[in-house]
Amino acid sequence: MTMAAVDELAFHEFEEAANLLVETPHAATTCRSDQLTSQDHVAVTVGSSVGYGAEEVEEEGDKTAVLDRIKGSLLPWPGHNFVRHHLRNRPDLYGPFWICATLAFVLAVTGNLTLVLAQRRDPSIHYSPQFHKVTVAGITIYCYAWLVPLALWGFLRWRQGARERIGPYTFLETVCVYGYSLFVFIPTVVLWLIPVSWLQWLFGALALTLSAAGLVFTLWPVVREDTRLVAAALLSAVVLLHALLAVGCKLYFFQPLPLERVVPSLQAASLPPNILLPPTQPHPMATS
Amino acid sequence: MAEAEEPAGDPATASPRPLFAGLSDISISQDIPIEGEITIPVRSRTREFDSSTLNESVRNTIMRDLKAVGKKFMHVLYPRKSNTLLRDWDLWGPLILCVTLALMLQRGTVDGEKDGGPQFAEVFVIVWFGAVTITLNSKLLGGNISFFQSLCVLGYCILPLTVAMMICRLVLLAGPGPVNFMIRLFVVAVMFAWSVIASTAFLADSQPPNRKILAVYPVFLFYFVISWMILTFTPQ
Numbered sequence: 001m002t003m004a005a006v007d008e009l010a011f012h013e014f015e016e017a018a019n020l021l022v023e024t025p026h027a028a029t030t031c032r033s034d035q036l037t038s039q040d041h042v043a044v045t046v047g048s049s050v051g052y053g054a055e056e057v058e059e060e061g062d063k064t065a066v067l068d069r070i071k072g073s074l075l076p077w078p079g080h081n082f083v084r085h086h087l088r089n090r091p092d093l094y095g096p097f098w099i100c101a102t103l104a105f106v107l108a109v110t111g112n113l114t115l116v117l118a119q120r121r122d123p124s125i126h127y128s129p130q131f132h133k134v135t136v137a138g139i140t141i142y143c144y145a146w147l148v149p150l151a152l153w154g155f156l157r158w159r160q161g162a163r164e165r166i167g168p169y170t171f172l173e174t175v176c177v178y179g180y181s182l183f184v185f186i187p188t189v190v191l192w193l194i195p196v197s198w199l200q201w202l203f204g205a206l207a208l209t210l211s212a213a214g215l216v217f218t219l220w221p222v223v224r225e226d227t228r229l230v231a232a233a234l235l236s237a238v239v240l241l242h243a244l245l246a247v248g249c250k251l252y253f254f255q256p257l258p259l260e261r262v263v264p265s266l267q268a269a270s271l272p273p274n275i276l277l278p279p280t281q282p283h284p285m286a287t288s
Numbered sequence: 289m290a291e292a293e294e295p296a297g298d299p300a301t302a303s304p305r306p307l308f309a310g311l312s313d314i315s316i317s318q319d320i321p322i323e324g325e326i327t328i329p330v331r332s333r334t335r336e337f338d339s340s341t342l343n344e345s346v347r348n349t350i351m352r353d354l355k356a357v358g359k360k361f362m363h364v365l366y367p368r369k370s371n372t373l374l375r376d377w378d379l380w381g382p383l384i385l386c387v388t389l390a391l392m393l394q395r396g397t398v399d400g401e402k403d404g405g406p407q408f409a410e411v412f413v414i415v416w417f418g419a420v421t422i423t424l425n426s427k428l429l430g431g432n433i434s435f436f437q438s439l440c441v442l443g444y445c446i447l448p449l450t451v452a453m454m455i456c457r458l459v460l461l462a463g464p465g466p467v468n469f470m471i472r473l474f475v476v477a478v479m480f481a482w483s484v485i486a487s488t489a490f491l492a493d494s495q496p497p498n499r500k501i502l503a504v505y506p507v508f509l510f511y512f513v514i515s516w517m518i519l520t521f522t523p524q
Contacts, residue, residue, distance in 0.1 A: 062498035063498060063502050094425070094428075094429075094502060098509070105509065105513055109516055129406075129517075129521070131410065134513075135410070
């Protein structure tokens with residue numbers, strides 16, 4: 001190519017080429033650019049090199065990119081692979097990190113609000129800010145959203161290590177998929193304030209379906225080349241862990257009723273030390 | 289005194305001489321007085337400043353820093369587009385505010401149950417690590433504000449919430465009740481909005497326009513958490 005042609009080269013994103021690449025990410029696409037006067041062919045070879053190179057983009061895009069990814073996670077579709085369609089091999093850390101932070105705080109806040117509402121209905125329940133739940137929520141959500149993708153990524157790399165093709169996603173892409181899939185739980189958790197039990201389970205099931213479907217559709221292209229047993233086992237493990245998270249959060253953060261049985265037992269537990277103390281001195285019940 | 293002698297001769301036949309060699313042969317016929325006094329009319333400012341801050345009383349030093357902190361408090365309470373907070377940042381104000389807030393928020397007595405309000409360390413960690421995380425976030429998004437300037441702004445903008453905490457404590461002295469709760473909710477909501485507006489007035493300019501909301505949302509979450517801690521505070 002002449003030097004003048006090199007100067008006029010610019011990367012143009014062509015819609016049909018992009019859609020083609022989504023289906024077969026390892027294809028080499030040749031397109032003619034109409035801008036070049038010298039009628040040279042611009043060969044665009046997109047392979048895994050673009051995906052791995054984009055790892056250095058930590059926070060990518062602007063608010064439309066993040067919103068677009070959130071919408072993509074809310075509406076999973078069998079053909080749409082989240083990584084290829086929405087991430088376009090450029091993962092960002094903004095979404096996973098702040099979605100996890102928001103989810104942890106919303107869990108703790110709405111869990112506390114259910115306690116307030118329960119106390120309104122039944123004044124015998126003792127209200128307390130329950131600040132330790134913030135810590136528990138934060139640790140749980142962050143460990144889930146970062147350690148499970150790590151395990152999944154490691155497992156997929158081990159499974160495809162026998163093959164030559166570079167199939168699975170990078171670690172950041174897996175973290176991204178998990179992070180954005182947790183987004184659907186945020187409105188669900190807010191809706192769990194409604195104290196109707198079957199409605200809560202309905203919302204939970206709906207959120208779990210959407211979220212797990214997003215994960216499964218994303219993982220399916222990678223996993224389908226493996227044996228059926230491993231594929232089925234992996235997908236069901238992913239869905240099971242997700243369900244475990246949802247049910248665990250529901251049970252831990254949203255159960256005010258057992259508390260009224262817990263409070264009398266706390267008082268009963270602190271009685272024996274009182275009895276052991278000399279009865280002449282009235283000690284307060286404050287024992288650590 | 290030697291007289292100036294120029295070697296007369298043909299320059300072509302003269303041997304090459306080093307430059308300025310003839311200068312030493314030139315004599316000056318009359319004296320030019322080159323003696324006198326050199327005095328600097330004004331003493332150097334820095335030396336005066338150094339010795340004065342070293343020798344000044346402790347009260348002056350503390351009052352100067354307190355005045356700087358107070359001036360920044362005024363800038364937070366009446367947020368305008370000034371960059372005093374950014375230009376001379378300091379972290380004394382945030383430290384004072386954070387310690388005050390944590391002292392007022394912590395549980396009064398060590399009681400047996402583990403669910404209560406936050407402890408001093410929890411509030412401290414949330415405030416400082418939250419501010420650091422938000423600063424890192426805005427730097428990763430490409431903001432052109434420095435690390436400590438951002439920490440300074442976020443810390444100073446906790447002032448309205450600290451005022452809200454004091455008001456809530458006073459209101460709680462009157463005894464719990466729904467009216468009590470509505471007053472506290474209103475006060476905390478107003479101060480929360482004030483904090484967010486004040487900090488975005490300082491921070492939003494440093495971001496490119498398509499990422500402003502991405503940088504502002506974590507600030508919103510941060511002050512929301514602090515407001516939540518203030519609102520759910522119940523005295524033991």
